[in-house]
């Protein structure tokens with residue numbers, strides 16, 4: 001039965017004509033002997049994939065026969081074949097169809113076995129997406145070096161902001177029992193090029209660095225290693241006190257430095273290729289260097305010093321905000337930008353895509369491009385904390401694409417966010433659910449994260465299409481319908497939750513459902529009213545020079561644009577401006593009428609999505625079709641709930657009548 005466990009690695013039989021085309025190019029596999037564990041993984045995947053897609057398993061051959069797939073490196077490539085080795089680096093690959101001594105063969109070429117693994121997955125993707133396998137000429141190299149999942153998984157197996165069951169890391173049974181699921185996790189990630197994973201929550205327990213847990217993490221690392229995935233851990237800054245019994249965790253204290261050094265040495269004895277630490281410090285109550293009057297740079301450099309002899313790195317998060325210090329959206333920049341140039345070379349500052357918190361839409365974070373001397377990581381959230389959990393169908397490819405392509409107008413002029421980062425991290429949406437992510441379509445978000453982290457120039461729509469082809473069906477009509485459904489789903493959630501730059505109107509704490517009226521939380525900057533500022537006079541957060549002046553944190557060109565409503569993108573309007581209800585919008589409507597029109601549009605789009613899903617019923621297996629249909633029904637009800645609650649609340653505040661023809665909220 002179909003339950004989604006195989007995600008996009010299903011390898012179900014292709015239509016007959018396609019089967020013949022694939023089998024013609026994969027009758028045998030040729031590779032170096034003895035094969036490393038990574039090369040073995042590549043060969044096993046090709047066998048499994050071709051067998052599933054065509055019903056025939058290719059045999060391993062010593063010499064190329066007609067229709068051979070050859071996995072080659074510079075040392076084993078056939079003489080006389082020119083390949084762009086110099087451009088492939090440690091992870092890139094090339095796929096080439098060519099004729100060798102009169103035989104048509106395909107080369108999967110890379111400088112390393114890891115590249116061959118990625119190339120093998122790319123060939124399987126090509127086979128399933130209708131590429132002409134007899135005339136392949138592809139080449140791909142990732143531009144961003146570190147592509148990580150961040151699990152917010154606790155050691156008791158609860159998952160913070162997780163909506164897909166318990167943590168897949170079975171800490172109780174590790175290291176003695178190593179769940180076969182870890183291998184499937186590794187395969188899925190390797191198919192995307194994810195090359196690192198942080199196993200535990202950023203709200204970290206010090207226990208994750210004790211010897212028993214390190215042994216468990218080492219067992220996971222052993223499974224992931226052949227797939228090119230390094231294990232990282234979140235570290236609690238106060239660990240020298242919590243575990244080491246020291247009186248302080250002051251980063252400048254020699255005993256604290258010695259403790260971290262010894263801890264790093266111990267970790268590398270257990271996990272020789274350990275990636276490094278991810279740290280949330282002085283944020284939402286977590287301990288950090290500021291507890292001792294030191295800076296984020298002092299704290300990050302302390303850990304960097306301990307990891308450096310082993311080649312490890314520190315990802316230090318810039319998600320910080322303290323109570324009552326003005327505009328919450330400004331704090332990350334205010335604390336971190338002045339530290340540019342003060343971080344050790346093996347520190348990467350990890351910045352969320354936007355300055356508040358993983359909203360359906362946020363302008364890009366002003367730190368991108370603003371710390372030229374510091375490597376930055378982009379942090380995206382794959383789990384849908386603020387986007388309807390796992391019940392709402394929201395394809396995040398367009399959200400990821402939007403931030404990756406955002407043009408910061410920083411030096412060098414025109415650099416996009418993607419061009420300014422050395423790492424991309426995604427907060428995972430994975431759990432023990434059979435379908436991994438809590439819903440079938442949420443797997444598309446894991447997929448899109450990995451594909452776009454590998455190559456930010458891919459279009460979110462193309463990524464959706466190939467995911468559908470591998471996950472559901474290759475029938476062209478259904479592929480078109482589902483790709484279109486996915487493409488509009490993100491704009492739908494923006495419309496029915498937080499249109500026109502509104503943000504953080506969600507139920508407080510759990511972040512599900514509408515709560516724009518909440519105004520009584522202990523911290524001002526946790527209240528939805530703090531963010532929308534709606535009153536008789538209008539709505540929106542003034543972040544121009546007449547307000548918080550957050551616009552000044554952007555490059556001068558953006559600062560000037562965002563200071564005036566006329567030159568602010570409408571999708572960001574109320575993020576930056578407080579405007580009267582009768583403000584004229586591009587549509588010719590008043591702001592009040594436009595706001596309602598957007599809520600209506602969001603609700604209507606969900607109805608269209610249901611119709612699109614119903615239309616592909618014949619092409620989808622019944623179990624998965626029924627599951628998605630049931631979730632879409634929930635989403636339709638909740639989109640209406642959002643629309644009605646927000647329209648009713650904002651009307652109570654604006655005191656304005658509903659525009660003619662508007663459905664009164666229930």
Ligand code: GCU
Pocket residue numbers: 160161202203280284319357385
């Ligand atoms: C959000 C989220 C928290 C999380 C935090 C973070 O605030 O709600 O659960 O810990 O982000 O990114 O650190």
